[in-house]
Amino acid sequence: MQIIKNEEYLHIQRKHGLGSYDWSVGDKFEVGSSNNDFFKFFEDVNKSINNDMAGISYNVTDVAGIMLLFLNNGVKLTEFDFYHYDSEKSIQELLGTLNHYVRLVRELMFEEVRSSHFPDHPSRQRGIWVIPNTLDSLEYWKKELGQGRLFKLKLSGKIHKANQEYLQINTNGLSYWREKAFHYWNEEPGLSVEQEECIFEGQVEVLEELEYFPDNPNTKGTEESESKSRTDQKTV
Structure with a gap:
């Protein structure tokens, strides 16, 4: 963790339905007084299967049990006649739910370790993600994040630099x-310097909006890149 003053960094901001998208020069x-959009995503987003006509939501695990009953016995319950009963779609629903809650477990554990052992470091739950003002870093994150504003x-304030490879999704304990x-x-180095991410808490001034031509303009991003505050953060 470092204390910086009047240093220049980049930020790729994406619009995805959370937070603000109205920065001006x-x-x-x-930044740092309350939860950021990244963590608010876990607070606000529910993973469920919805019967829009009836206005009813069902737990994904419950619907998975209904789908398993259908696969084993060919039975479709009347209450779930709205459901698609498509195996591939069901797997996608389960995968999305699993990834969501594995990320939540990761974030809760990372915050527990930070608050207990690294309390002076900026929090992943409250900080903003920024990019070192270098061409290599920008090129890497352009590929990762796709469309947005630069x-x-x-x-x-205070900034923490770490390699994102320690964040890769895993279902271990x-x-x-x-x-x-x-x-x-501990800021232990990873395999690639370009994958370094920076979390910042403190005073922010918007200096300039730069021309931005992402390498993958049609990139939709994962749930994480869609919600992570390095991609869309306003005053917190």
């Missing part, structure tokens, strides 16, 4: 995530 604000920021969290907060 000259804006000044502080801003140059002036930052004064809490001890696994605890170990990865220590690697992450």
Whole structure:
């Protein structure tokens, strides 16, 4: 973790239905006093299967049981006549739900380790993600994030730099995530410097909006890149 003053970083901001998308050159604000859009995503988004006509939502695990009954016995319950009963779609629903809650477990464990052992570091739940003002870093994150708006920021506060490879999704237990969290907060290097991500808390000034031509303009991004606050963050 470092304390920086009036240093320039980049930020790729994407619009995805959470938070604000109205930065202007000259804006000044502080980041770090409340949860960011990334963590609010876990607070606000429910994973469910919806019967829109009846206005009823069902737990994904319950619907998976209904789907398993159908696959084993060919039975379709009347209450679930709205459901598609498509095996591939069901797997996609389960995969999306699994990824969502594995990420939540990861974030809770990373925050537990940070608050207990690295309390001075900026929090992944409250900070903003920024990119070092280098061509290599920008090229890497352009490929990862796709469309958006690119801003140059002036930052004064505390910043943590770590390699995102310690964040890769895995269904191992809490001890696994605890170990990865220590690697992450200790700023242990990964295999690629370009994959370094930076979390910042402090004063932000929007200096400039830059021309932005992503390498993958049609990239939709994962749930994580859609929600992560490096891609869309306003005053927090």
